[in-house]
Amino acid sequence: MNVDPSNALMRDAEAASAEGIPPKMVARSVNVHYGATHALKDVSLDIQGYEVTALIGPSGCGKSTVLRCFNRMNEMFENTQTSGQVTIDGMDIYARDIDVVALRARVGMVFQRPNPFPKSIFDNIAYGPRIHGLAETKEDLEQIVEASLQRAGLWDEVKDRLKQSGTALSDGQQQRLCIARAIAVQPEVILMDEPCSALDPIATGKIEELIEELRTGFTIVIVTHSMQQAARVSQRTAFISRGELGEYGPTVEMFTKPRHERTKDYIMGRYG
Amino acid sequence: MTFAQTVSTKRKLSSRNRADTAFKMLGRGALLLAFCSLLALAIAIFSRTLPALTHHQITLDVAFEPDAFDYQTSAPSGTDASYRLIYANYGQIVGRSLEKAFPEIVDPAEKRALRRLVSPTARMQLRDRVLANPSWIGTKQRVALYVSKGAENILDANEETVDPQLTLWLTQLQDRRALSTTFKSTLFTRGDSREPESAGLLAALVGSLLTIAVSVAISFPVGLLSAVYLEQFATRSRLTDIIEVNINNLAAVPSILFGLLGLAVFINVFHMPRSSPLVGGLTLSLMMLPTIIIASRAALSAVPNALKAGALAVGASPVQAIFHHVVPQAMPGIITGTLLAIAQALGETAPLLLLGMVAFIVDLPSEFTDAATALPVQIYMWAESPETAFSNNAAAAVVVLLCLLLALNSLAMILRSRFQKRI
Ligand SMILES: Nc1ncnc2c1ncn2[C@@H]1O[C@H](COP(=O)(O)OP(=O)(O)OP(=O)(O)O)[C@@H](O)[C@H]1O
Ligand SMILES: [Mg+2]
Numbered sequence: 132m133n134v135d136p137s138n139a140l141m142r143d144a145e146a147a148s149a150e151g152i153p154p155k156m157v158a159r160s161v162n163v164h165y166g167a168t169h170a171l172k173d174v175s176l177d178i179q180g181y182e183v184t185a186l187i188g189p190s191g192c193g194k195s196t197v198l199r200c201f202n203r204m205n206e207m208f209e210n211t212q213t214s215g216q217v218t219i220d221g222m223d224i225y226a227r228d229i230d231v232v233a234l235r236a237r238v239g240m241v242f243q244r245p246n247p248f249p250k251s252i253f254d255n256i257a258y259g260p261r262i263h264g265l266a267e268t269k270e271d272l273e274q275i276v277e278a279s280l281q282r283a284g285l286w287d288e289v290k291d292r293l294k295q296s297g298t299a300l301s302d303g304q305q306q307r308l309c310i311a312r313a314i315a316v317q318p319e320v321i322l323m324d325e326p327c328s329a330l331d332p333i334a335t336g337k338i339e340e341l342i343e344e345l346r347t348g349f350t351i352v353i354v355t356h357s358m359q360q361a362a363r364v365s366q367r368t369a370f371i372s373r374g375e376l377g378e379y380g381p382t383v384e385m386f387t388k389p390r391h392e393r394t395k396d397y398i399m400g401r402y403g
Numbered sequence: 404m405t406f407a408q409t410v411s412t413k414r415k416l417s418s419r420n421r422a423d424t425a426f427k428m429l430g431r432g433a434l435l436l437a438f439c440s441l442l443a444l445a446i447a448i449f450s451r452t453l454p455a456l457t458h459h460q461i462t463l464d465v466a467f468e469p470d471a472f473d474y475q476t477s478a479p480s481g482t483d484a485s486y487r488l489i490y491a492n493y494g495q496i497v498g499r500s501l502e503k504a505f506p507e508i509v510d511p512a513e514k515r516a517l518r519r520l521v522s523p524t525a526r527m528q529l530r531d532r533v534l535a536n537p538s539w540i541g542t543k544q545r546v547a548l549y550v551s552k553g554a555e556n557i558l559d560a561n562e563e564t565v566d567p568q569l570t571l572w573l574t575q576l577q578d579r580r581a582l583s584t585t586f587k588s589t590l591f592t593r594g595d596s597r598e599p600e601s602a603g604l605l606a607a608l609v610g611s612l613l614t615i616a617v618s619v620a621i622s623f624p625v626g627l628l629s630a631v632y633l634e635q636f637a638t639r640s641r642l643t644d645i646i647e648v649n650i651n652n653l654a655a656v657p658s659i660l661f662g663l664l665g666l667a668v669f670i671n672v673f674h675m676p677r678s679s680p681l682v683g684g685l686t687l688s689l690m691m692l693p694t695i696i697i698a699s700r701a702a703l704s705a706v707p708n709a710l711k712a713g714a715l716a717v718g719a720s721p722v723q724a725i726f727h728h729v730v731p732q733a734m735p736g737i738i739t740g741t742l743l744a745i746a747q748a749l750g751e752t753a754p755l756l757l758l759g760m761v762a763f764i765v766d767l768p769s770e771f772t773d774a775a776t777a778l779p780v781q782i783y784m785w786a787e788s789p790e791t792a793f794s795n796n797a798a799a800a801v802v803v804l805l806c807l808l809l810a811l812n813s814l815a816m817i818l819r820s821r822f823q824k825r826i
Contacts, residue, residue: 202716204712204715204716207712207715209638209639231720232718232719235715235717235718236717239716240716242709242713242716244709246709246710246712247713248710248714248728249710249732258717258719258727259717262717262718262723262727263718309713312717313716313717316718
């Protein structure tokens, strides 16, 4: 069963105009090639501000690739080609004069496996603000570190051992450290690629609560393999299948009355 | 019947255990063999080191009679009082003291032969003592004087032709407890010499250090940056493949070819000074480069990509991500590789021979363009000498070279743990 992308496009336009708020980020006809692999085919997606958008779909369908389009992290890999248009607040992020460094300060990212720097907890958070020159004084920097850790719900657990290595924390704490690290550069959007897949249920619960809370200050895009998680944390869900956008809409609708057979199969666990 | 109890699995298990045991025994055997050969080497070297590090001395009653100091009739104009002390007839003083030590000898020829007991440097020893204590003139003092090369050979039991007369006298002195051994510091304080007892390895050591300084200063940054570029920036292409193959091949090129290259390029084309640490260092740095690049690349590629991704995601530029995170993480491996290259270069002789660093160096080199030699070359030159005393010196120089490597290894260990602590 083939999905007509213009179908999804039209609905997005409707949804946005209905609410009267222009989307935070927009992807239009994005194609990504990794060498010979055509990983994304004509994907168009609107990310609404101050919402959590979940990306779901079977393994290898291109969820991570979509996510990485929004902060140009796909460029890390060799022989990657991206075409189409991606904008943040109307600004084309693939334009020639765009500084990737500045873009990534606006669009932060949290990875599947916690990847704290092998440095102290303090330095993990302070690294971003330092390279961007966000703090004038040492006190400013300490202020940012504390605020970021507070925001990530980690402050109480680590405030007495900021000098300890970030890698010495538990997996769940490490992942919150990575979230705090992303928050510290004061981004507008946070991209999360399966942030809970390496965590136990309790740590996962904490991160989910955190995402719910972060929504008030950030726009969040999250890739997840767990339908329950998508249902719990997101307001919108995009179903991606074989590099194409299968279906996109409010999470509630998606899970109660999916329009496409394939989406339904995937959600019911019959495919993927 | 469970799986583990079936006959065939049991048989397989026991044969597997036997293979394990056999492998362990083989491993232990290999270790033992390596240890034994190392021990033999150590014994061979250290047994020869001791004679090279000690001097035998004869304690004599020396009378500083004033007539010996007036034997130069007139001091040249423009010289001061010390002239008299410097040019005194110390040979006569030594000779008379020896004759007094053996009063039973009357034959004048035999009396003259007595002087073969002490080293020609004994006169210098006396002169230095007198210069320090001018009041000794006219008095009698007990002074320890270095024995001659011949006497040294007898006392060290070297394989030289032995003079029976000297042996007899030495036994007599020994009975009188007039012989002593002292630590010979000349080995560490002087340059090379024609006389084994006054030859030192300091010039060669300094030459080695200067050479290594040049080669590390060049090969470490160049090697590290090449490795970073190849590993992190260069996209894989036919060109990078060719470069990679070439680097791997360069690591296997015999070192003498690098010497030829250095001779042709640095000396003949760029007219850099022959025999200098500069040329030696440049040539050795070419030799060290492949080792450093290969080791650094391995260390860099072992750093998880997620680390770099994390840095990029907070807005670090690729250069920042690499130099703030990836390189420090790879540093222990890079240091190990560099050390390996230094150790290799430190022991290298062949290319230096071609670059003229085989010179007979008496004065310490103080600049990178001074003529110099290196420790392994010095060892080669001394070991080649037919005199046993020189080959003992060579053994001592080997020990110094080993100590230098040990010091380098410790330094690397400290640096490594420093980097790991930062992490
Ligand atoms: N660095 C890369 N080089 C080459 N091909 C890649 C690369 N990254 C992804 N791909 C390919 O692109 C396609 C999409 O990959 P992507 O990682 O986006 O999938 P995903 O939906 O995130 O999968 P998962 O749920 O397993 O993480 C896959 O076919 C994958 O093989
Ligand atoms: Mg993925």
